[in-house]
Amino acid sequence: MKHARRGVRRFVRLAAAGGLVCGSLMVTHAMAGEPSGAGNSTVGTLRAGGDETRAAADVVTRLGDNRTAGSWTGADGRAVVGVTDPAAAAEARRMGVVPKLVRYSRDRLRAATETLAAQPRVPGTAWVTDYSANRIVVRADSTVSADDWSRLSGVAGGIGDVVRMERTDGRFTTRVSGAAPIFTDGGRCSAGFNVTDGRDVYVLTAGHCGPAGTTWFRNPDDTSPLGTTVTADFPGGDFALVRYADGASLDDADVVTLDGRRGVRIIGAAEPVVGQQVFRSGSTTGLRTGRITALDATVNYPEGTVTGLIETTVCAERGDSGGPLFARGLALGVTSGGNGNCARGGITYFQPAVTAMQTLGVRLVGRTDPGRVQSPALPSSPAPSSPSEDSTTDSPSPRPSSSADAQAGPPGAGPGGTGAGSGPGIVSGIADGFGPLGGVAPGLAVVAASLVLLLISRWIEARQGRRNYQEYYSQTWA
Numbered sequence: 001m002k003h004a005r006r007g008v009r010r011f012v013r014l015a016a017a018g019g020l021v022c023g024s025l026m027v028t029h030a031m032a033g034e035p036s037g038a039g040n041s042t043v044g045t046l047r048a049g050g051d052e053t054r055a056a057a058d059v060v061t062r063l064g065d066n067r068t069a070g071s072w073t074g075a076d077g078r079a080v081v082g083v084t085d086p087a088a089a090a091e092a093r094r095m096g097v098v099p100k101l102v103r104y105s106r107d108r109l110r111a112a113t114e115t116l117a118a119q120p121r122v123p124g125t126a127w128v129t130d131y132s133a134n135r136i137v138v139r140a141d142s143t144v145s146a147d148d149w150s151r152l153s154g155v156a157g158g159i160g161d162v163v164r165m166e167r168t169d170g171r172f173t174t175r176v177s178g179a180a181p182i183f184t185d186g187g188r189c190s191a192g193f194n195v196t197d198g199r200d201v202y203v204l205t206a207g208h209c210g211p212a213g214t215t216w217f218r219n220p221d222d223t224s225p226l227g228t229t230v231t232a233d234f235p236g237g238d239f240a241l242v243r244y245a246d247g248a249s250l251d252d253a254d255v256v257t258l259d260g261r262r263g264v265r266i267i268g269a270a271e272p273v274v275g276q277q278v279f280r281s282g283s284t285t286g287l288r289t290g291r292i293t294a295l296d297a298t299v300n301y302p303e304g305t306v307t308g309l310i311e312t313t314v315c316a317e318r319g320d321s322g323g324p325l326f327a328r329g330l331a332l333g334v335t336s337g338g339n340g341n342c343a344r345g346g347i348t349y350f351q352p353a354v355t356a357m358q359t360l361g362v363r364l365v366g367r368t369d370p371g372r373v374q375s376p377a378l379p380s381s382p383a384p385s386s387p388s389e390d391s392t393t394d395s396p397s398p399r400p401s402s403s404a405d406a407q408a409g410p411p412g413a414g415p416g417g418t419g420a421g422s423g424p425g426i427v428s429g430i431a432d433g434f435g436p437l438g439g440v441a442p443g444l445a446v447v448a449a450s451l452v453l454l455l456i457s458r459w460i461e462a463r464q465g466r467r468n469y470q471e472y473y474s475q476t477w478a
Contacts, residue, residue, distance in 0.1 A: 052079035052097065053273055059083075059092045065106035070131030070295075073275030074098065082106075082131055102134040104162050112136045112162050113298065119155055122148045123302045124172055126349075128294035128311045131274055136163045137294070139347075141171045141339055170339035170346060172299055173318075182216045182226055182242070182322075184209075189216075190282045190323030192334035193266060193353065194253040195241070195362040201253065203227065203242040204356060205322030206334055207234030208303065216242055231360065235304025238336040239356035240322075253365040256281055256324045269353050269364055270330040272310050278327045280312075280350075282320030282335060285342045290314030299349050301337055309349040315342040325350045331364060 056071035056079040069082030082102040083089045092099035109129050113136055116127055124143040127136055140149055156163040182189055189209035195202050211232050218224040225245040232240035255263040272292050279289050290313035297309040310333050325333040333350030340346015
Protein backbone atom coordinates (compact mmCIF):
# COMPACT_ATOMS: atom_id res chain seq x y z
CA MET A 1 0.00 0.00 0.00
CA LYS A 2 2.81 2.38 0.86
CA HIS A 3 4.44 1.72 -2.51
CA ALA A 4 1.11 2.39 -4.24
CA ARG A 5 0.67 5.70 -2.38
CA ARG A 6 4.22 6.73 -3.25
CA GLY A 7 3.49 5.89 -6.90
CA VAL A 8 0.38 8.09 -6.88
CA ARG A 9 2.27 11.01 -5.34
CA ARG A 10 5.10 10.62 -7.87
CA PHE A 11 2.62 10.54 -10.76
CA VAL A 12 0.83 13.69 -9.54
CA ARG A 13 4.13 15.57 -9.14
CA LEU A 14 5.33 14.55 -12.62
CA ALA A 15 1.99 15.50 -14.19
CA ALA A 16 2.08 18.89 -12.48
CA ALA A 17 5.67 19.57 -13.58
CA GLY A 18 4.90 18.52 -17.13
CA GLY A 19 1.81 20.72 -17.15
CA LEU A 20 3.81 23.74 -16.01
CA VAL A 21 6.33 23.23 -18.82
CA CYS A 22 3.66 22.67 -21.49
CA GLY A 23 1.54 25.61 -20.29
CA SER A 24 4.54 27.94 -20.31
CA LEU A 25 5.42 26.86 -23.84
CA MET A 26 1.82 27.41 -24.99
CA VAL A 27 1.78 30.95 -23.56
CA THR A 28 5.18 31.75 -25.09
CA HIS A 29 4.14 30.42 -28.50
CA ALA A 30 0.83 32.30 -28.45
CA MET A 31 2.53 35.58 -27.57
CA ALA A 32 5.29 35.11 -30.16
CA GLY A 33 2.83 34.21 -32.90
CA GLU A 34 0.27 36.91 -32.17
CA PRO A 35 -0.17 39.00 -35.34
CA SER A 36 0.29 42.70 -34.81
CA GLY A 37 -2.77 44.84 -35.20
CA ALA A 38 -5.26 42.08 -34.50
CA GLY A 39 -8.80 43.22 -34.99
CA ASN A 40 -7.91 45.87 -37.54
CA SER A 41 -9.44 45.13 -40.93
CA THR A 42 -8.21 48.21 -42.75
CA VAL A 43 -6.72 47.29 -46.11
CA GLY A 44 -3.02 47.96 -46.41
CA THR A 45 -2.40 48.83 -42.78
CA LEU A 46 -0.96 45.43 -41.92
CA ARG A 47 2.26 44.40 -43.64
CA ALA A 48 3.45 40.80 -43.45
CA GLY A 49 6.96 40.24 -42.18
CA GLY A 50 7.24 42.47 -39.10
CA ASP A 51 9.60 45.34 -38.39
CA GLU A 52 12.35 44.30 -40.82
CA THR A 53 9.87 44.10 -43.69
CA ARG A 54 8.58 47.59 -42.88
CA ALA A 55 12.16 48.86 -42.69
CA ALA A 56 12.90 47.31 -46.09
CA ALA A 57 9.87 49.05 -47.60
CA ASP A 58 11.02 52.32 -46.03
CA VAL A 59 14.48 51.91 -47.59
CA VAL A 60 12.97 51.40 -51.04
CA THR A 61 10.70 54.42 -50.59
CA ARG A 62 13.52 56.66 -49.30
CA LEU A 63 16.13 55.72 -51.93
CA GLY A 64 13.75 55.46 -54.87
CA ASP A 65 13.39 52.98 -57.73
CA ASN A 66 16.54 54.16 -59.52
CA ARG A 67 18.80 53.10 -56.60
CA THR A 68 16.93 50.04 -55.34
CA ALA A 69 15.61 46.84 -56.91
CA GLY A 70 12.87 45.60 -54.61
CA SER A 71 12.99 43.64 -51.36
CA TRP A 72 12.55 40.01 -50.37
CA THR A 73 12.95 37.59 -47.47
CA GLY A 74 16.30 35.76 -47.45
CA ALA A 75 16.87 32.09 -46.61
CA ASP A 76 17.65 33.09 -43.01
CA GLY A 77 14.30 34.88 -42.69
CA ARG A 78 15.79 38.38 -42.74
CA ALA A 79 14.58 41.14 -45.03
CA VAL A 80 16.92 41.96 -47.94
CA VAL A 81 16.90 45.01 -50.21
CA GLY A 82 18.53 45.14 -53.64
CA VAL A 83 20.60 48.34 -54.02
CA THR A 84 22.64 49.65 -56.93
CA ASP A 85 25.48 51.53 -55.18
CA PRO A 86 27.58 51.35 -51.97
CA ALA A 87 26.04 54.51 -50.51
CA ALA A 88 22.57 52.97 -50.79
CA ALA A 89 23.91 49.80 -49.15
CA ALA A 90 25.24 51.83 -46.21
CA GLU A 91 21.87 53.57 -45.84
CA ALA A 92 20.09 50.19 -45.78
CA ARG A 93 22.45 48.93 -43.05
CA ARG A 94 21.80 52.03 -40.95
CA MET A 95 18.09 51.23 -41.12
CA GLY A 96 18.66 47.65 -39.99
CA VAL A 97 18.15 45.98 -43.36
CA VAL A 98 20.50 43.60 -45.16
CA PRO A 99 21.58 45.14 -48.52
CA LYS A 100 22.57 43.25 -51.66
CA LEU A 101 24.41 45.08 -54.45
CA VAL A 102 22.73 44.39 -57.79
CA ARG A 103 23.26 45.50 -61.36
CA TYR A 104 19.78 46.55 -62.41
CA SER A 105 17.53 49.06 -60.65
CA ARG A 106 13.79 48.67 -60.25
CA ASP A 107 13.31 51.27 -62.98
CA ARG A 108 15.41 49.13 -65.34
CA LEU A 109 13.46 45.99 -64.47
CA ARG A 110 10.18 47.82 -65.04
CA ALA A 111 11.33 49.09 -68.42
CA ALA A 112 12.10 45.50 -69.45
CA THR A 113 8.60 44.30 -68.56
CA GLU A 114 7.06 47.22 -70.46
CA THR A 115 9.01 46.20 -73.57
CA LEU A 116 7.75 42.62 -73.23
CA ALA A 117 4.16 43.80 -72.72
CA ALA A 118 4.36 45.87 -75.92
CA GLN A 119 4.96 42.72 -78.02
CA PRO A 120 2.14 40.72 -79.68
CA ARG A 121 0.49 38.51 -77.07
CA VAL A 122 1.55 34.85 -76.97
CA PRO A 123 -0.84 32.61 -74.96
CA GLY A 124 1.04 30.22 -72.70
CA THR A 125 3.72 32.72 -71.67
CA ALA A 126 4.32 34.56 -68.42
CA TRP A 127 6.95 36.87 -66.99
CA VAL A 128 7.79 37.93 -63.46
CA THR A 129 10.21 40.25 -61.70
CA ASP A 130 12.62 38.07 -59.69
CA TYR A 131 14.11 40.61 -57.27
CA SER A 132 16.48 38.18 -55.58
CA ALA A 133 17.99 37.18 -58.94
CA ASN A 134 17.76 40.77 -60.26
CA ARG A 135 16.22 39.52 -63.49
CA ILE A 136 13.00 39.40 -65.44
CA VAL A 137 12.14 35.72 -65.95
CA VAL A 138 10.10 34.86 -69.07
CA ARG A 139 8.43 31.43 -69.06
CA ALA A 140 6.79 29.61 -71.95
CA ASP A 141 4.64 26.50 -71.45
CA SER A 142 4.30 23.44 -73.69
CA THR A 143 1.74 25.12 -75.98
CA VAL A 144 4.15 27.82 -77.20
CA SER A 145 5.43 27.01 -80.68
CA ALA A 146 9.10 26.97 -81.70
CA ASP A 147 8.53 30.05 -83.86
CA ASP A 148 6.97 32.03 -80.99
CA TRP A 149 9.75 30.90 -78.66
CA SER A 150 12.36 32.04 -81.16
CA ARG A 151 10.65 35.42 -81.59
CA LEU A 152 10.41 35.94 -77.82
CA SER A 153 14.06 34.99 -77.40
CA GLY A 154 14.96 37.61 -80.00
CA VAL A 155 13.02 40.27 -78.08
CA ALA A 156 14.74 39.22 -74.85
CA GLY A 157 18.14 39.40 -76.53
CA GLY A 158 17.38 42.94 -77.63
CA ILE A 159 16.50 43.98 -74.08
CA GLY A 160 19.74 42.51 -72.68
CA ASP A 161 20.73 39.94 -70.07
CA VAL A 162 18.31 41.50 -67.61
CA VAL A 163 15.86 38.98 -69.14
CA ARG A 164 16.17 35.21 -68.65
CA MET A 165 14.15 32.76 -70.80
CA GLU A 166 12.79 29.48 -69.40
CA ARG A 167 10.65 26.64 -70.76
CA THR A 168 8.15 25.06 -68.35
CA ASP A 169 6.04 21.89 -68.39
CA GLY A 170 2.27 21.75 -68.62
CA ARG A 171 0.07 24.68 -69.56
CA PHE A 172 -0.83 27.96 -67.90
CA THR A 173 -4.56 27.76 -67.28
CA THR A 174 -7.08 29.42 -65.01
CA ARG A 175 -8.12 27.26 -62.06
CA VAL A 176 -11.83 27.76 -62.07
CA SER A 177 -13.27 25.35 -59.65
CA GLY A 178 -11.23 26.20 -53.71
CA ALA A 179 -12.10 26.16 -50.04
CA ALA A 180 -15.88 26.02 -49.72
CA PRO A 181 -17.29 25.32 -53.18
CA ILE A 182 -19.73 27.64 -54.92
CA PHE A 183 -21.53 26.42 -58.02
CA THR A 184 -22.89 27.84 -61.23
CA ASP A 185 -24.29 26.14 -64.31
CA GLY A 186 -21.60 23.70 -65.40
CA GLY A 187 -18.91 25.17 -63.15
CA ARG A 188 -17.54 25.46 -59.64
CA CYS A 189 -15.24 27.99 -57.91
CA SER A 190 -13.91 28.72 -54.44
CA ALA A 191 -14.94 31.63 -52.26
CA GLY A 192 -11.99 33.77 -51.26
CA PHE A 193 -12.83 36.32 -48.56
CA ASN A 194 -15.97 38.03 -47.30
CA VAL A 195 -15.87 41.78 -47.95
CA THR A 196 -18.25 44.70 -47.53
CA ASP A 197 -18.74 48.16 -48.97
CA GLY A 198 -20.46 49.24 -45.73
CA ARG A 199 -23.86 48.34 -47.10
CA ASP A 200 -23.84 44.84 -48.57
CA VAL A 201 -21.66 41.78 -47.97
CA TYR A 202 -19.92 40.05 -50.89
CA VAL A 203 -17.69 37.14 -51.75
CA LEU A 204 -14.35 38.24 -53.20
CA THR A 205 -13.32 35.56 -55.70
CA ALA A 206 -11.61 35.17 -59.10
CA GLY A 207 -12.87 37.18 -62.06
CA HIS A 208 -12.49 34.32 -64.51
CA CYS A 209 -15.01 32.26 -62.52
CA GLY A 210 -17.85 34.11 -64.22
CA PRO A 211 -18.82 37.50 -65.66
CA ALA A 212 -21.24 39.97 -64.09
CA GLY A 213 -24.70 38.42 -63.88
CA THR A 214 -23.49 34.89 -63.10
CA THR A 215 -25.75 33.20 -60.52
CA TRP A 216 -24.08 31.10 -57.81
CA PHE A 217 -25.44 28.34 -55.57
CA ARG A 218 -24.30 26.61 -52.37
CA ASN A 219 -24.75 23.13 -53.82
CA PRO A 220 -24.35 21.47 -57.23
CA ASP A 221 -28.11 20.86 -57.50
CA ASP A 222 -28.82 24.61 -57.84
CA THR A 223 -31.37 24.44 -55.00
CA SER A 224 -29.79 26.85 -52.52
CA PRO A 225 -29.02 30.28 -54.00
CA LEU A 226 -25.81 31.97 -52.83
CA GLY A 227 -25.72 35.19 -54.82
CA THR A 228 -24.93 36.91 -58.09
CA THR A 229 -21.72 38.32 -59.54
CA VAL A 230 -22.16 42.09 -59.63
CA THR A 231 -18.75 43.01 -61.07
CA ALA A 232 -15.85 41.05 -62.54
CA ASP A 233 -12.45 42.06 -63.90
CA PHE A 234 -10.94 39.49 -66.28
CA PRO A 235 -8.71 39.61 -68.23
CA GLY A 236 -6.54 42.53 -67.11
CA GLY A 237 -7.11 41.68 -63.44
CA ASP A 238 -8.66 38.53 -61.99
CA PHE A 239 -11.17 39.43 -59.28
CA ALA A 240 -14.94 39.58 -58.84
CA LEU A 241 -17.64 40.37 -56.28
CA VAL A 242 -20.56 38.02 -55.65
CA ARG A 243 -23.33 39.75 -53.69
CA TYR A 244 -25.16 37.45 -51.28
CA ALA A 245 -28.78 36.72 -52.05
CA ASP A 246 -31.23 38.54 -49.76
CA GLY A 247 -28.36 40.41 -48.11
CA ALA A 248 -27.22 37.33 -46.21
CA SER A 249 -23.58 36.44 -45.53
CA LEU A 250 -21.82 33.63 -43.72
CA ASP A 251 -21.43 32.86 -40.04
CA ASP A 252 -17.81 33.41 -38.99
CA ALA A 253 -17.49 35.62 -42.05
CA ASP A 254 -13.93 36.57 -41.12
CA VAL A 255 -12.79 32.94 -41.02
CA VAL A 256 -11.23 30.81 -43.74
CA THR A 257 -12.18 27.17 -43.25
CA LEU A 258 -9.40 24.67 -43.80
CA ASP A 259 -11.08 21.26 -43.70
CA GLY A 260 -14.66 21.78 -42.62
CA ARG A 261 -13.68 21.78 -38.92
CA ARG A 262 -10.66 24.02 -38.40
CA GLY A 263 -10.27 27.58 -39.58
CA VAL A 264 -8.05 30.65 -39.66
CA ARG A 265 -9.30 34.02 -38.45
CA ILE A 266 -8.51 36.73 -41.01
CA ILE A 267 -7.67 39.93 -39.16
CA GLY A 268 -6.58 42.15 -42.05
CA ALA A 269 -5.03 42.35 -45.50
CA ALA A 270 -1.37 42.81 -46.43
CA GLU A 271 0.97 43.26 -49.34
CA PRO A 272 2.84 40.01 -50.08
CA VAL A 273 6.60 39.67 -49.53
CA VAL A 274 8.89 37.64 -51.80
CA GLY A 275 10.23 34.63 -49.89
CA GLN A 276 7.50 34.45 -47.23
CA GLN A 277 5.68 31.20 -46.49
CA VAL A 278 2.01 31.31 -47.48
CA PHE A 279 -1.05 29.06 -47.37
CA ARG A 280 -3.86 28.47 -49.83
CA SER A 281 -7.18 26.72 -49.31
CA GLY A 282 -9.38 25.39 -52.07
CA SER A 283 -12.34 23.06 -52.57
CA THR A 284 -10.43 20.64 -54.80
CA THR A 285 -7.11 20.22 -53.01
CA GLY A 286 -7.76 21.63 -49.53
CA LEU A 287 -4.99 23.37 -47.57
CA ARG A 288 -1.60 23.70 -49.29
CA THR A 289 1.53 25.69 -48.52
CA GLY A 290 4.52 27.14 -50.37
CA ARG A 291 6.46 30.36 -50.78
CA ILE A 292 6.12 33.56 -52.78
CA THR A 293 8.74 33.58 -55.54
CA ALA A 294 7.94 36.82 -57.38
CA LEU A 295 5.55 39.77 -57.63
CA ASP A 296 4.01 41.79 -60.44
CA ALA A 297 3.72 38.73 -62.67
CA THR A 298 2.11 38.90 -66.12
CA VAL A 299 0.40 35.71 -67.38
CA ASN A 300 -0.94 35.24 -70.89
CA TYR A 301 -3.80 32.77 -70.32
CA PRO A 302 -5.66 31.41 -73.35
CA GLU A 303 -8.59 33.65 -72.35
CA GLY A 304 -6.49 36.81 -72.01
CA THR A 305 -3.60 38.54 -70.23
CA VAL A 306 -3.61 39.26 -66.50
CA THR A 307 -1.02 41.54 -64.88
CA GLY A 308 0.16 42.33 -61.34
CA LEU A 309 -0.12 38.76 -60.03
CA ILE A 310 1.72 37.01 -57.16
CA GLU A 311 3.82 34.01 -58.23
CA THR A 312 4.16 31.12 -55.76
CA THR A 313 5.27 27.50 -55.38
CA VAL A 314 1.87 26.56 -53.89
CA CYS A 315 0.14 23.90 -55.99
CA ALA A 316 -3.47 24.24 -57.19
CA GLU A 317 -5.88 22.46 -59.51
CA ARG A 318 -9.10 23.13 -61.34
CA GLY A 319 -11.80 24.15 -58.87
CA ASP A 320 -9.36 25.93 -56.55
CA SER A 321 -9.87 29.22 -58.40
CA GLY A 322 -10.91 32.14 -56.23
CA GLY A 323 -9.77 30.39 -53.04
CA PRO A 324 -7.91 32.43 -50.40
CA LEU A 325 -4.14 32.95 -50.11
CA PHE A 326 -3.12 34.01 -46.60
CA ALA A 327 -0.32 34.08 -44.02
CA ARG A 328 -0.42 34.74 -40.24
CA GLY A 329 -4.09 35.70 -40.39
CA LEU A 330 -3.59 38.24 -43.20
CA ALA A 331 -5.39 38.07 -46.54
CA LEU A 332 -2.89 38.15 -49.42
CA GLY A 333 -4.76 37.11 -52.56
CA VAL A 334 -7.21 34.88 -54.41
CA THR A 335 -6.27 31.96 -56.67
CA SER A 336 -6.00 32.83 -60.37
CA GLY A 337 -4.23 30.06 -62.33
CA GLY A 338 -0.98 28.27 -63.09
CA ASN A 339 0.45 24.98 -64.28
CA GLY A 340 1.13 21.54 -62.81
CA ASN A 341 -0.88 19.87 -60.06
CA CYS A 342 -0.60 18.84 -56.40
CA ALA A 343 0.83 15.42 -57.27
CA ARG A 344 3.99 16.74 -58.89
CA GLY A 345 3.92 20.46 -58.04
CA GLY A 346 3.81 23.53 -60.21
CA ILE A 347 3.51 27.32 -60.30
CA THR A 348 0.35 29.10 -59.12
CA TYR A 349 -0.53 32.77 -59.56
CA PHE A 350 -2.75 34.85 -57.30
CA GLN A 351 -4.59 38.14 -57.66
CA PRO A 352 -3.37 40.41 -54.80
CA ALA A 353 -6.21 40.98 -52.32
CA VAL A 354 -5.20 44.55 -51.42
CA THR A 355 -5.21 45.63 -55.09
CA ALA A 356 -8.61 44.04 -55.71
CA MET A 357 -10.23 45.54 -52.61
CA GLN A 358 -8.85 49.01 -53.27
CA THR A 359 -10.10 48.85 -56.87
CA LEU A 360 -13.55 47.64 -55.81
CA GLY A 361 -13.87 50.00 -52.83
CA VAL A 362 -14.51 47.24 -50.29
CA ARG A 363 -12.88 46.04 -47.07
CA LEU A 364 -12.71 42.73 -45.23
CA VAL A 365 -15.65 41.78 -43.07
CA GLY A 366 -14.30 41.68 -39.50
CA ARG A 367 -15.50 40.59 -36.10
CA THR A 368 -15.44 44.22 -34.97
CA ASP A 369 -17.41 45.58 -37.91
CA PRO A 370 -20.65 47.20 -36.67
CA GLY A 371 -23.89 45.73 -37.85
CA ARG A 372 -22.35 42.48 -38.98
CA VAL A 373 -25.08 40.14 -40.18
CA GLN A 374 -25.29 36.46 -39.38
CA SER A 375 -25.28 34.16 -42.34
CA PRO A 376 -26.03 30.65 -43.51
CA ALA A 377 -23.03 28.34 -43.84
CA LEU A 378 -21.61 27.07 -47.09
CA PRO A 379 -21.20 23.31 -47.56
CA SER A 380 -18.10 21.81 -46.03
CA SER A 381 -14.98 21.66 -48.14
CA PRO A 382 -14.25 18.17 -49.44
CA ALA A 383 -11.17 16.33 -48.29
CA PRO A 384 -8.06 17.11 -50.34
CA SER A 385 -7.92 14.91 -53.40
CA SER A 386 -4.87 13.29 -54.91
CA PRO A 387 -5.57 13.43 -58.62
CA SER A 388 -3.21 11.60 -60.89
CA GLU A 389 -4.00 13.77 -63.88
CA ASP A 390 -2.50 17.14 -64.63
CA SER A 391 -5.45 19.49 -64.59
CA THR A 392 -3.75 21.64 -67.17
CA THR A 393 -4.51 19.04 -69.82
CA ASP A 394 -8.21 19.94 -69.67
CA SER A 395 -9.32 21.94 -72.67
CA PRO A 396 -9.77 25.60 -71.83
CA SER A 397 -13.33 26.77 -72.19
CA PRO A 398 -14.03 29.77 -74.41
CA ARG A 399 -16.45 31.01 -71.75
CA PRO A 400 -14.85 31.11 -68.31
CA SER A 401 -18.20 31.30 -66.52
CA SER A 402 -19.38 27.93 -67.74
CA SER A 403 -16.09 26.07 -67.85
CA ALA A 404 -14.98 27.22 -64.48
CA ASP A 405 -14.72 24.49 -61.95
CA ALA A 406 -14.09 27.32 -59.55
CA GLN A 407 -14.31 26.66 -55.93
CA ALA A 408 -14.89 28.78 -52.97
CA GLY A 409 -12.97 29.68 -49.91
CA PRO A 410 -13.39 27.59 -46.86
CA PRO A 411 -16.80 27.12 -45.44
CA GLY A 412 -17.53 29.88 -43.18
CA ALA A 413 -14.82 31.58 -44.93
CA GLY A 414 -16.57 30.71 -47.96
CA PRO A 415 -16.72 34.00 -49.23
CA GLY A 416 -14.88 35.01 -46.30
CA GLY A 417 -12.12 33.31 -44.46
CA THR A 418 -11.64 31.90 -41.03
CA GLY A 419 -9.87 32.63 -37.89
CA ALA A 420 -6.21 33.00 -37.74
CA GLY A 421 -4.96 29.84 -36.36
CA SER A 422 -8.12 28.94 -34.51
CA GLY A 423 -11.40 27.91 -35.92
CA PRO A 424 -14.78 26.99 -34.64
CA GLY A 425 -14.49 24.67 -31.69
CA ILE A 426 -14.64 24.42 -27.90
CA VAL A 427 -11.13 25.70 -27.17
CA SER A 428 -11.28 28.60 -29.59
CA GLY A 429 -14.77 29.51 -28.40
CA ILE A 430 -13.62 29.71 -24.79
CA ALA A 431 -10.48 31.60 -25.80
CA ASP A 432 -12.51 34.18 -27.71
CA GLY A 433 -14.34 35.02 -24.51
CA PHE A 434 -11.10 36.30 -22.97
CA GLY A 435 -10.81 39.06 -25.58
CA PRO A 436 -7.18 40.17 -26.09
CA LEU A 437 -5.98 37.35 -23.79
CA GLY A 438 -7.77 34.71 -25.85
CA GLY A 439 -4.57 33.52 -27.52
CA VAL A 440 -2.80 32.78 -24.21
CA ALA A 441 -5.85 31.65 -22.24
CA PRO A 442 -5.41 27.88 -22.92
CA GLY A 443 -1.75 28.01 -21.80
CA LEU A 444 -2.64 29.96 -18.65
CA ALA A 445 -5.34 27.40 -17.86
CA VAL A 446 -2.81 24.55 -18.12
CA VAL A 447 -0.39 26.41 -15.83
CA ALA A 448 -3.16 27.03 -13.27
CA ALA A 449 -4.24 23.37 -13.31
CA SER A 450 -0.62 22.27 -12.84
CA LEU A 451 -0.23 24.52 -9.79
CA VAL A 452 -3.39 23.03 -8.30
CA LEU A 453 -1.94 19.53 -8.84
CA LEU A 454 1.26 20.57 -7.06
CA LEU A 455 -0.74 21.85 -4.07
CA ILE A 456 -2.73 18.60 -3.96
CA SER A 457 0.51 16.62 -4.08
CA ARG A 458 1.93 18.60 -1.14
CA TRP A 459 -1.31 18.17 0.83
CA ILE A 460 -1.29 14.39 0.24
CA GLU A 461 2.35 14.22 1.30
CA ALA A 462 1.71 16.24 4.49
CA ARG A 463 -1.32 14.16 5.41
CA GLN A 464 0.61 10.94 4.87
CA GLY A 465 3.41 12.30 7.04
CA ARG A 466 0.98 12.96 9.91
CA ARG A 467 -0.47 9.48 9.56
CA ASN A 468 2.98 7.86 9.62
CA TYR A 469 3.84 9.90 12.71
CA GLN A 470 0.73 8.74 14.53
CA GLU A 471 1.27 5.09 13.53
CA TYR A 472 4.88 5.17 14.74
CA TYR A 473 4.03 6.51 18.18
CA SER A 474 0.98 4.30 18.59
CA GLN A 475 3.28 1.27 18.19
CA THR A 476 5.60 2.53 20.96
CA TRP A 477 2.87 3.01 23.54
CA ALA A 478 3.28 0.75 26.57
